[in-house]
Amino acid sequence: MATANATVAMPEDDLKVFVKGTEHFFLHITQLSAEISTPFIKEQSDRVILDFSAVIGISGSQRGCVYYTASREMIVDLLPHFGESDVSDDLLADCVGEIANTISGNAREFLGPNFMISVPVVFCGRPDDVRFPQDAPVFVLPIEWNGHRSSLILCLKKDDDLTPEFNEAVLKEVS
Amino acid sequence: MRLLIVDDSNLIRRSIQREIGMEGHEIRTASDGVEALRVYEEFRPDIVTMDITMPKMDGLTCVDEILSRDENARILIISALADKGTAVEAVRRGAHGFLLKPFTSETLATEITEMFVE
Numbered sequence: 001m002a003t004a005n006a007t008v009a010m011p012e013d014d015l016k017v018f019v020k021g022t023e024h025f026f027l028h029i030t031q032l033s034a035e036i037s038t039p040f041i042k043e044q045s046d047r048v049i050l051d052f053s054a055v056i057g058i059s060g061s062q063r064g065c066v067y068y069t070a071s072r073e074m075i076v077d078l079l080p081h082f083g084e085s086d087v088s089d090d091l092l093a094d095c096v097g098e099i100a101n102t103i104s105g106n107a108r109e110f111l112g113p114n115f116m117i118s119v120p121v122v123f124c125g126r127p128d129d130v131r132f133p134q135d136a137p138v139f140v141l142p143i144e145w146n147g148h149r150s151s152l153i154l155c156l157k158k159d160d161d162l163t164p165e166f167n168e169a170v171l172k173e174v175s
Numbered sequence: 176m177r178l179l180i181v182d183d184s185n186l187i188r189r190s191i192q193r194e195i196g197m198e199g200h201e202i203r204t205a206s207d208g209v210e211a212l213r214v215y216e217e218f219r220p221d222i223v224t225m226d227i228t229m230p231k232m233d234g235l236t237c238v239d240e241i242l243s244r245d246e247n248a249r250i251l252i253i254s255a256l257a258d259k260g261t262a263v264e265a266v267r268r269g270a271h272g273f274l275l276k277p278f279t280s281e282t283l284a285t286e287i288t289e290m291f292v293e
Contacts, residue, residue, distance in 0.1 A: 028277045054270075082186055083193050094186045101184070101228065102276045105255025113258045119183060119230050 010156055015039055017110045018066075018141060022152055026145050030081040031152035034145040042138040043057055048131050048151055051075075052092050053123055058123045058156060064136055067153035068100040074148035094123040103152065129153035133157075176200040176291060179220040181211040181237065182253070183229040187276075191224055191253070194280045195287060208232025212240055217244075222290050225270070227261070228253040235268060244271045249290050253278065 020038045026034035032140045042048060053069035070078075075092045084091060097120035132138045136157040143150045181197045188204045196202055197238050205211035205216050209231045215223070223241065227234035232254060241248045252265045255276040262273040274286045 025277055028279070033197065079186075082190050084186070084189070091186055094184055098184045098186050102255040105221055105276065106257045108261070109257035109259075113256075113260045117228060117256075 017107050021106045025103055032146055034143050037142040039139045039141045042140050048140055049126055052096045054097040054120040056100050056104045056120055057118035062156045062158055064156035066104045068096055069122035070096055070150035074150055077146055093124055097122045177220040178202045179214055179223045180204045182226040194283050208237035211237050215241055223250045224253050225250050227256055238268050238270055251286055251290055
């Protein structure tokens, strides 16, 4: 059973914005292409959260959240592309926050200035369950870069679809 | 040259510091707008690099606050916010330049050099 009402589909064009933004980020930073597999709607039983994750709260023209989640091994492999030899947990966590922030912020080129992003909230570890807002679909964009898997997770709803329940769920999620 | 780097990401602060620090400049950092104002008053940098999306005080508000204290401050915005309106608004408020994240060491060096030459 899906975690969200699949009739409220995220526009394909919006998904493409995040696919392109993710590809751009990895190519620009590492000169290595990232492959984005076909996005899918997360089922409640899907465990998609990896070792380091960052969530950006979205408000304005859309409401919801953008997650980026990756394995420790992947971020350890990525940090040297920022010139880093330090692979402390603090910097690994900071790195996923910066990835989520950059991809979300770059999306404003197409989604406009009213696609408003929060500062990233970062967490470590693989919780059994992360609760997403229930009345919008949760799209997972699987990313493969340099032999590592990570994911961008989008739970977004257009302003005209918003309900008080959705807003409340988002606020709980990012607080 | 005295440089103040303002960004809530330690990774980005270190990255900018590494690129610019190699030139032997004096550098301080701040992780939000409130801290940036305090450091600015003490340090009086020649150039400030400023993120926008930060806790406590965002970068555009911090630009206003710095320029209200020092109208000659030279500020380079370094942000992921890619809509044209944000870059235009930053310049309208008095920022001298806008560098979009993700950036390369080459584009960062070019922007900093241009501001220094000015």
